[in-house]
Amino acid sequence: MRHLFAAMSAALFAAPAFAAIPRDGALGFQPAATRIAERIHSFHTFLLWIIIPTTIFVLALLLWVIIFHNKRANPTPRKFSHNTLIEVIWTVVPALILVGIASQSFPNLYYQDVPPNLQTVQEKASKLLADGKSAQYESFVKEYNPDAAAKGFINVKAQGNQWNWTYTYPDIVDDAGYPLEFVSNPLQTGLSTDSKAGVRNLSVDYPMVVPAGRYVRYYTAAADVIHSFAVPSFGIKTDAVPGRLNEGWFLVDQPGVYYGQCSELCGVNHAFMPIEVRVVPQAQFDRWSQLMLAGDYDAALASVQAIASVEPASKFAAITK
Ligand SMILES: [Cu+2]
Numbered sequence: 001m002r003h004l005f006a007a008m009s010a011a012l013f014a015a016p017a018f019a020a021i022p023r024d025g026a027l028g029f030q031p032a033a034t035r036i037a038e039r040i041h042s043f044h045t046f047l048l049w050i051i052i053p054t055t056i057f058v059l060a061l062l063l064w065v066i067i068f069h070n071k072r073a074n075p076t077p078r079k080f081s082h083n084t085l086i087e088v089i090w091t092v093v094p095a096l097i098l099v100g101i102a103s104q105s106f107p108n109l110y111y112q113d114v115p116p117n118l119q120t121v122q123e124k125a126s127k128l129l130a131d132g133k134s135a136q137y138e139s140f141v142k143e144y145n146p147d148a149a150a151k152g153f154i155n156v157k158a159q160g161n162q163w164n165w166t167y168t169y170p171d172i173v174d175d176a177g178y179p180l181e182f183v184s185n186p187l188q189t190g191l192s193t194d195s196k197a198g199v200r201n202l203s204v205d206y207p208m209v210v211p212a213g214r215y216v217r218y219y220t221a222a223a224d225v226i227h228s229f230a231v232p233s234f235g236i237k238t239d240a241v242p243g244r245l246n247e248g249w250f251l252v253d254q255p256g257v258y259y260g261q262c263s264e265l266c267g268v269n270h271a272f273m274p275i276e277v278r279v280v281p282q283a284q285f286d287r288w289s290q291l292m293l294a295g296d297y298d299a300a301l302a303s304v305q306a307i308a309s310v311e312p313a314s315k316f317a318a319i320t321k
Helices: 002-013 037-067 084-111 116-131 134-145 147-148 282-293 297-303
Strands: 155-162 164-173 179-182 208-211 216-223 227-231 236-240 246-251 258-264 273-282
Touching: 037 084, 037 273, 084 273, 116 134, 116 147, 155 227, 155 236, 164 282, 164 297, 179 282, 208 282, 216 227, 216 236, 236 246, 273 282, 282 297
Parallel strands: 155 216, 208 273
Antiparallel strands: 155 164, 164 179, 216 246, 227 236, 227 258, 258 273
């Protein structure tokens, strides 16, 4: 039985090689690019281990009733209406299952909802290291990358408009003090005259660019109606509400191109306000942001068309310290 379940889940949730693009005929999630997404995926697998046995158990009960308690098999039914023991069991067991689910889901919810305090991350990491608690240190580093924490946040504001996104980098300012800000338009809008460039319905003219291995804190806002900023491989989805500023965070180690879409029905072109995030090494990000600030958008775009890779050794270098 165990092997059958393993084979079933392997067939259902086998992930293709790393790619953040939805693929025809694929099942399951896009591969996780952040720790948030990894945690969501393992929570999803955990839930499967609960819901599959529950469904099989309920199916077995139904079959038992159908087979052994139909009119032919059981012509004179017994006439009782209460059984205290079974009532206690069917109240307590589901409650315990829900407590078990909550014990896993609440930490995940809190983890993704609250941008970590980077100061605390560094202090806690060095304290664990100083105390020689290497196992706890490694599991802490897996959740909160202290090397990245030392570099601080990259802040990006994503404002939803009908129907494109405006990205603002409040910390990247020109000589006059104005922040880097640009509009990211879809390449396709569902028309026969659309350009065929890029990934269908997902590519944009000027993508959001962030550095790899850095904490990114994003804010969402909206100019007109409610939108939602969502990138499945990052495990993030945050509503963009007019008059409100919502926030979230993510940290991507692997440079690459990641796609998302507006995930709140926001009008006739809701399906055509994609999100393209290019995660590039820090040096490439710095060059891109300087070119964007200088107003040379096409050169900036060209500078992130090919994405340089980062040395795998620089990933979580802290572990080997
Ligand atoms: Cu929208």
